[in-house]
Amino acid sequence: MTTKTTLTERYIAETVKSITPTAQDDVRAELAASIDDAIEARLDQGEPRDDAERAVLTELGDPAILAAGFADRPLHLIGPKYYLTWWRLLKLLLWIVPVIAMVGVTVANGIADEPIGKIIGEAIGVGISTMVHVAFWTTLVFFVLERTGADAGARWTVDALPEVHEDGTGRKDLIASLIFLGLATGALFWDRYIGFAVFTNDSVDVGSGLGAQTRAVAILNPDLWPWWIGGALVLIGAEALLAVAVYARRSWRPMLAVFNTVLAVVFAAGAVYLVATGQLMNPEFLDFTLYRTDVPGDVGRILSVLLIVGIVGVGVWDIIDGWLKTRRAQRAAQ
Amino acid sequence: MNETLDTHLQELRRGTVVLACLQLLRSPGYGYGLLEELERRGFATDANTLYPLLRRLEKQEYLTSEWNTEEARPRKFYRTSDAGIRLADTLTQDWLALTAAIATLTDQEN
Numbered sequence: 074m075t076t077k078t079t080l081t082e083r084y085i086a087e088t089v090k091s092i093t094p095t096a097q098d099d100v101r102a103e104l105a106a107s108i109d110d111a112i113e114a115r116l117d118q119g120e121p122r123d124d125a126e127r128a129v130l131t132e133l134g135d136p137a138i139l140a141a142g143f144a145d146r147p148l149h150l151i152g153p154k155y156y157l158t159w160w161r162l163l164k165l166l167l168w169i170v171p172v173i174a175m176v177g178v179t180v181a182n183g184i185a186d187e188p189i190g191k192i193i194g195e196a197i198g199v200g201i202s203t204m205v206h207v208a209f210w211t212t213l214v215f216f217v218l219e220r221t222g223a224d225a226g227a228r229w230t231v232d233a234l235p236e237v238h239e240d241g242t243g244r245k246d247l248i249a250s251l252i253f254l255g256l257a258t259g260a261l262f263w264d265r266y267i268g269f270a271v272f273t274n275d276s277v278d279v280g281s282g283l284g285a286q287t288r289a290v291a292i293l294n295p296d297l298w299p300w301w302i303g304g305a306l307v308l309i310g311a312e313a314l315l316a317v318a319v320y321a322r323r324s325w326r327p328m329l330a331v332f333n334t335v336l337a338v339v340f341a342a343g344a345v346y347l348v349a350t351g352q353l354m355n356p357e358f359l360d361f362t363l364y365r366t367d368v369p370g371d372v373g374r375i376l377s378v379l380l381i382v383g384i385v386g387v388g389v390w391d392i393i394d395g396w397l398k399t400r401r402a403q404r405a406a407q
Numbered sequence: 408m409n410e411t412l413d414t415h416l417q418e419l420r421r422g423t424v425v426l427a428c429l430q431l432l433r434s435p436g437y438g439y440g441l442l443e444e445l446e447r448r449g450f451a452t453d454a455n456t457l458y459p460l461l462r463r464l465e466k467q468e469y470l471t472s473e474w475n476t477e478e479a480r481p482r483k484f485y486r487t488s489d490a491g492i493r494l495a496d497t498l499t500q501d502w503l504a505l506t507a508a509i510a511t512l513t514d515q516e517n
């Protein structure tokens with residue numbers, strides 16, 4: 074285009090360009106007439122043409138807004154009709170998908186025997202990129218829904234009301250914690266003195282007593298006694314103290330969350346160290362299981378990786394859970 | 408403070424422009440002429456609100472339109488349809504009922 078177009082022409086062109094082609098000519102002609110009318114009214118009052126044109130177009134405002142009005146398009150990404158559905162779904166997916174992706178890539182890298190730095194780096198990278206993807210695609214779907222006016226099918230009913238939040242400080246929680254810790258202690262001793270895994274030396278004759286034909290083997294390495302297992306018992310005792318302290322105060326406190334964090338880190342670090350150095354399991358137990366000739370050699374390593382990921386995952390969740398409860402308690406106190 | 412006042416006034420007036428348009432367009436009118444007429448009668452509206460509104464009402468078949476090309480400047484003339492007249496009547500009744508209701512509120516206060 075060589076000739077300089079007027080502001081009005083540019084304004085109209087900018088307005089109609091995003092309107093459906095069938096309506097474009099109509100809007101163009103009508104808008105042109107309206108603008109000319111408005112300019113003329115100002116000219117009649119003695120304004121110079123340039124000033125009048127500028128004033129009229131300024132009053133009409135951003136042509137994109139005007140075009141949205143003509144085309145009945147929303148000027149927001151996601152409106153009130155879909156916002157809550159979008160937000161709830163997004164939160165749910167952000168809790169689930171990145172965690173699964175991170176665990177998956179960690180297991181895969183662990184099995185491939187990658188260096189620890191690379192495993193951590195890739196887990197973080199995959200976690201971040203999954204979050205970005207989840208957020209983008211979820212939002213895109215709702216962006217389209219908003220513009221097609223489809224029904225998301227989510228109606229609120231009173232049945233959707235959540236229970237008033239359990240804060241995990243009641244008597245039931247204390248009892249559950251203590252029973253669990255007691256069972257764990259019992260299991261350690263049972264494993265040591267009786268043995269959990271039962272093997273037969275030969276085929277079993279069901280006609281006679283089974284006790285004489287089988288023998289029980291400890292799963293955990295007996296060499297862990299007394300120091301490692303002693304340490305575990307101390308941790309179990311500390312967890313019990315924590316449960317009692319939470320119950321006594323009927324509330325989580327930052328100090329308790331710190332204590333909980335330390336316990337989780339110490340336990341996870343010790344357990345991971347034992348798994349990684351191959352000291353956790355009883356060699357005799359392994360002879361009966363993983364080291365049998367018909368078990369592929371990789372199985373042990375893969376199980377170790379899964380175990381480590383599981384230990385770290387449980388620890389991280391325990392830490393987060395403690396801090397979430399603390400924050401909730403502090404908010405409730407305000 | 409002034410901003411919240413503006414918001415409340417705006418919310419109260421929302422919808423009155425539609426009613427005013429439907430009533431005024433019982434006799435045909437065009438965009439800018441209607442804008443001035445509204446202003447004169449105390450329904451001050453922005454051009455960028457009114458023009459899309461006219462199209463929307465036309466799409467909803469409360470207004471009909473016709474191009475008048477007899478004059479030097481061709482203009483699109485709108486006129487309230489039968490459905491538009493019925494809508495205007497309903498809205499007017501509602502407005503009158505509200506006015507009466509608000510009047511009783513004010514009476515009780517005094």
